Amino acid sequence: MSPLRLGLRARELLPVKGAGPKRSMLVLANCAGVRRPRGLPSAASFTTSQEKSRIHLNRPSMESMAPRIGQNTAPKVETSQRVAAMSADTLAETLSVVLPGSFVLPPLSQFPDSLGKKIRFLSQWMYIKIQEMLTNGSVVFSSKPSIFKRASFEVKRGSLIPTAKALHRAVAEALAAGNKSAIGKICTRDYAGPLLASIDARPRGHRYSWELVKYTNKLFYPSLKSHRISPISTERESPLIRQAIVAISSKQRVVVYNAKGEVVPGSEREMDVVENVAIACVIDPKRGWKQSKWRYLGTIKPTTLESWQEERAMVSRRLLGN
Numbered sequence: 001m002s003p004l005r006l007g008l009r010a011r012e013l014l015p016v017k018g019a020g021p022k023r024s025m026l027v028l029a030n031c032a033g034v035r036r037p038r039g040l041p042s043a044a045s046f047t048t049s050q051e052k053s054r055i056h057l058n059r060p061s062m063e064s065m066a067p068r069i070g071q072n073t074a075p076k077v078e079t080s081q082r083v084a085a086m087s088a089d090t091l092a093e094t095l096s097v098v099l100p101g102s103f104v105l106p107p108l109s110q111f112p113d114s115l116g117k118k119i120r121f122l123s124q125w126m127y128i129k130i131q132e133m134l135t136n137g138s139v140v141f142s143s144k145p146s147i148f149k150r151a152s153f154e155v156k157r158g159s160l161i162p163t164a165k166a167l168h169r170a171v172a173e174a175l176a177a178g179n180k181s182a183i184g185k186i187c188t189r190d191y192a193g194p195l196l197a198s199i200d201a202r203p204r205g206h207r208y209s210w211e212l213v214k215y216t217n218k219l220f221y222p223s224l225k226s227h228r229i230s231p232i233s234t235e236r237e238s239p240l241i242r243q244a245i246v247a248i249s250s251k252q253r254v255v256v257y258n259a260k261g262e263v264v265p266g267s268e269r270e271m272d273v274v275e276n277v278a279i280a281c282v283i284d285p286k287r288g289w290k291q292s293k294w295r296y297l298g299t300i301k302p303t304t305l306e307s308w309q310e311e312r313a314m315v316s317r318r319l320l321g322n
Contacts, residue, residue: 095188095280098300099243100315103128104225104276106302121305132228139229139240143289153289161222164246164277167296169212171195172252176210178202187296188280205259213251216272221249225276229283240283242291245300249274275299 105125111118136155143153167186174182178199183192202208215221226245231238249272256267278297284290 095190095241095282095295095297098245098278098297099228099230099241100311101128101131102226102228102243102245102278102300102303103308104245104247104300104302106304107274110302110304112305117305121308124305124308125303132226136227136229139283143285153283153291155227157224157227160224160227160244161246163294164244164279165222165248167279167294168248168275168277171296172210172212175199176208176254178208191296191298203258206264207257207261209253209255209257211253213253213270215248215250217249217274221247221274223247232282237285240285241280242283243278243280243297245276245278247274247276276302 103125112121140151140153140155143151145152170182170186173179174186175195175198180196180199183195186192187195223246224244225247226243228244229240229242231240251270251272253270254267255269256264258264276299278300279294280297281294282292284292
């Protein structure tokens with residue numbers, strides 16, 4: 001079975017690679033004395049992003065108000081007829097999973113201890129990167145009307161990092177402002193739901209402020225950790241999911257004000273965070289390879305050798321069981 005087919009089947013079997021709420025959002029909610037909506041992580045795990053199951057989302061204080069997407073199980077792929085009838089934008093809005101096999105290489109300090117494990121870990125990463133390049137290249141080639149004509153779909157990798165940074169900032173600002181409309185337009189439904197609930201749970205009259213003070217560690221960040229394209233189903237010309245994971249390092253500040261405009265004691269926090277931001281869109285080959293707008297999926301934790309082996313073992317067991 002090809003790696004692409006393996007990924008397709010695994011997506012129906014694996015739990016959602018969880019995107020959890022941003023840590024900064026969680027901190028904001030806790031600082032204000034807001035009772036955490038059910039399903040929201042504690043402030044300790046909050047960074048301004050939501051984490052997906054193996055996708056570990058982490059963001060600063062505003063994340064305390066965000067949900068953990070990764071704790072849900074991935075929904076089964078809808079029938080090809082229903083999928084075909086949906087627009088790319090509608091499909092993108094309903095995405096709730098991070099593609100299986102998404103490998104987020106951690107900083108060197110988080111590599112396995114032994115040399116043998118380091119070599120095994122890097123070899124797995126190299127295998128996935130080669131697989132990504134071949135699969136993405138095959139998608140571009142398949143979009144060519146003929147072998148001598150230009151491809152209808154262009155990857156444009158250079159736009160991925162700016163797009164992820166813009167969505168990352170927009171989500172945090174919308175959450176702080178309590179802008180439900182903006183959150184609904186930026187995030188997938190699964191990620192937006194808990195954020196909207198956290199806004200409704202805020203004490204009346206309280207105002208929240210989030211500020212991206214600056215981007216940090218500019219020698220290494222932001223960096224594109226993963227870029228994958230995979231069909232939603234095995235049907236010919238079925239829509240494709242395009243997913244990018246970008247690591248962003250930043251200093252963020254969160255403040256909560258009461259009804260009198262005074263700072264809530266203990267709510268002002270400034271933190272340095274590194275977040276692996278996951279974004280996704282849908283490409284529709286039947287509609288001229290039109291791409292939907294990007295949606296914010298959440299943030300994910302770096303891959304570890306143990307989590308990677310566990311995921312592969314789970315996929316293998318499920319495939320053998322089928």
